[in-house]
Amino acid sequence: MESKITKIETYIVRDKLSQSFYFSQWKYSERCICLVKITDNNGNYGWGEGYGPAEVLEVGIKLLKPIIIGENPMNNEVIWSKMYRKTLDFARKGVLVASISAIDIAIMDLKGKTLGLPVSNLIGGAHRKKVQPYATGMYFSDLKNPSKNYQKEAEKYINMGFKAIKMKVGLGVKQDFHNVKLMREIIGNDIMLMIDSNHAYEYNEALSLSKKIEQFDISWFEEPLSPEYYEQYAELRKNTIIPIAGGECEYLRFGFLQLLKSKSLDILQPDICSCGGITEAKRIAALATSYGVPIVPHTWGSGIGIHVALQFIANLESIPGRLVEAPFLLEYDQTENRIRDYLTIPKIEIKNGEIQIPTNPGLGVDVDERFLYDFSGSDEIDIKKVVV
Ligand SMILES: [Mg+2]
Numbered sequence: 001m002e003s004k005i006t007k008i009e010t011y012i013v014r015d016k017l018s019q020s021f022y023f024s025q026w027k028y029s030e031r032c033i034c035l036v037k038i039t040d041n042n043g044n045y046g047w048g049e050g051y052g053p054a055e056v057l058e059v060g061i062k063l064l065k066p067i068i069i070g071e072n073p074m075n076n077e078v079i080w081s082k083m084y085r086k087t088l089d090f091a092r093k094g095v096l097v098a099s100i101s102a103i104d105i106a107i108m109d110l111k112g113k114t115l116g117l118p119v120s121n122l123i124g125g126a127h128r129k130k131v132q133p134y135a136t137g138m139y140f141s142d143l144k145n146p147s148k149n150y151q152k153e154a155e156k157y158i159n160m161g162f163k164a165i166k167m168k169v170g171l172g173v174k175q176d177f178h179n180v181k182l183m184r185e186i187i188g189n190d191i192m193l194m195i196d197s198n199h200a201y202e203y204n205e206a207l208s209l210s211k212k213i214e215q216f217d218i219s220w221f222e223e224p225l226s227p228e229y230y231e232q233y234a235e236l237r238k239n240t241i242i243p244i245a246g247g248e249c250e251y252l253r254f255g256f257l258q259l260l261k262s263k264s265l266d267i268l269q270p271d272i273c274s275c276g277g278i279t280e281a282k283r284i285a286a287l288a289t290s291y292g293v294p295i296v297p298h299t300w301g302s303g304i305g306i307h308v309a310l311q312f313i314a315n316l317e318s319i320p321g322r323l324v325e326a327p328f329l330l331e332y333d334q335t336e337n338r339i340r341d342y343l344t345i346p347k348i349e350i351k352n353g354e355i356q357i358p359t360n361p362g363l364g365v366d367v368d369e370r371f372l373y374d375f376s377g378s379d380e381i382d383i384k385k386v387v388v
Contacts, residue, residue: 024170060099104277
């Protein structure tokens with residue numbers, strides 16, 4: 001029977017952290033994610049996830065629900081266009097685009113599961129079978145002594161097989177210099193090191209920090225400046241040898257076109273769970289190749305978000321190609337997050353520093369609904385009993 005979407009369910013999944021941590025902007029004490037499940041008349045279903053404030057995202061999904069019910073999930077671009085038209089007048093950037101993204105991802109998962117094909121096939125095929133994860137960590141557990149746990153944490157990542165680590169900066173140029181120098185000493189010269197300030201700096205501060213740390217072989221400086229300052233990003237790029245990365249606060253092909261035209265970035269980092277979903281990320285990737293700018297997607301969520309990135313990276317075109325391809329990187333957050341670790345099955349495995357891209361239908365994962373009910377606050381299952 002022709003597939004028709006019959007049901008859209010949202011889940012706010014919340015988990016308190018055992019220990020809060022900081023980055024340059026604020027403190028994290030919990031992880032909270034909005035998920036969406038879309039089911040069709042044949043009983044097939046797909047899962048999606050949005051990146052952004054979960055409660056607001058959920059409202060956006062509710063707003064879009066009436067125009068999705070009854071649609072055929074095979075027509076993901078047509079559905080995407082309807083959602084875009086519904087929100088264009090009010091939200092060309094921001095959380096409503098993340099709501100569109102969550103729905104689009106669930107539709108692509110459903111489409112893949114219905115056709116028995118992985119999402120990488122739906123968007124044109126997998127250029128590669130594996131990615132190299134990099135560890136996102138090195139947040140500040142103690143603002144008075146931010147480098148307190150660096151040694152222990154870095155060793156943990158290296159023992160897990162990571163060959164690249166991204167650390168947080170944004171505490172001031174002097175403190176950052178001290179921390180980056182220390183980190184390079186701890187990990188030696190063979191591990192890639194990236195830094196991320198989460199747009200903590202004014203231009204002169206970002207330039208000063210860049211010049212001071214060029215000696216430490218930094219693979220990229222992520223969000224040195226406010227995402228609003230396209231020209232300042234371009235100026236910074238001209239004045240440092242450190243590649244400049246960003247894009248997690250950007251939306252839609254139109255926003256990314258502006259970043260590309262302004263020559264703001266060496267590396268584009270769309271978050272597929274907020275930039276417009278898989279359907280739009282594919283268009284952003286086409287734009288990026290037109291400008292010769294590589295993509296390393298931003299990920300910060302559950303196993304759904306990570307699998308979205310895996311399928312997308314599988315399909316990323318490399319121009320120019322070469323016999324021995326440079327590794328394609330996957331952002332793999334390592335901060336405390338039980339939603340990321342337990343929500344989806346099968347689990348993600350790192351082997352010899354690499355992650356195999358799943359070839360199962362859809363996103364290649366399913367949601368373990370027992371955990372879902374735990375984390376979304378239901379009393380049905382005792383959280384400790386299930387999680388431990
Ligand atoms: Mg970042």
